[in-house]
Every structure is written in C-alpha cells, then in structure tokens.
Amino acid sequence: MTNRKSYSNGNNGVKWIHVTVRGLLGFQTVIVWAGETVEQFKELVGLSPEMTVTVPAVTWPLPDEVELFQFLKDFDRVVLDA
Structure with a gap:
C-alpha cells in the first residue's frame, strides 16, 4: 500500500x-x-486578465494567485465569466 x-x-x-x-x-x-x-491558466488559453474562473468545488471565482490544479478533478466543468 502506498x-x-x-x-x-x-x-x-x-x-x-x-x-x-x-x-x-x-x-x-x-x-x-x-x-x-489561475493567472497562468488564463494566459495559456488566451483569456483577458479580467475574466473570472469558477470551479465546482468552490462557489465563488478563484483568485489569480491560487493553484487551479488543487481545486479540480478530471473532467470538471470550469466556468469563465467576464
């Protein structure tokens, strides 16, 4: 067991x-x-810095400085909002 x-x-x-x-x-x-x-994710996919990123695990938009990876499961739906 590991x-x-x-x-x-x-x-x-x-x-x-x-x-x-x-x-x-x-x-x-x-x-x-x-x-x-979150900030790096927005840059990589070509989003403006004003866009917000919301994930299923959290009901409010994530701040730019947090690691997006830790809030996600595979194939989660991430919602972008202007």
Whole structure:
C-alpha cells in the first residue's frame, strides 16, 4: 500500500477539464498542469486578465494567485465569466 494519490488518467501532473463561458453553449477540453495558477491558466488559453474562473468545488471565482490544479478533478466543468 502506498501513500500516493490516485488519478484517473494515471498521470499525477495533469488534469483534463471542460471549459465553458457563462451564457454560451458548448465547451472546450483543455489540460491543467500541476502547479499552474489561475493567472497562468488564463494566459495559456488566451483569456483577458479580467475574466473570472469558477470551479465546482468552490462557489465563488478563484483568485489569480491560487493553484487551479488543487481545486479540480478530471473532467470538471470550469466556468469563465467576464
């Protein structure tokens, strides 16, 4: 028995998420890397700094300085809002 966390994709360094914009239909599937902050995520996917990121585990938008990875499970739906 080990103390390592189990991830469904077998890779401890990435999680796949579905990203959608509030009020629009459809989503895009993207990768979030371990250690990636909300600010870095917004830069990597080409979002403006004013956009907010909300995840299922938290009901309010996440601050830019927190690690997005720790709030997600594989294939969570992440909502972006202007």
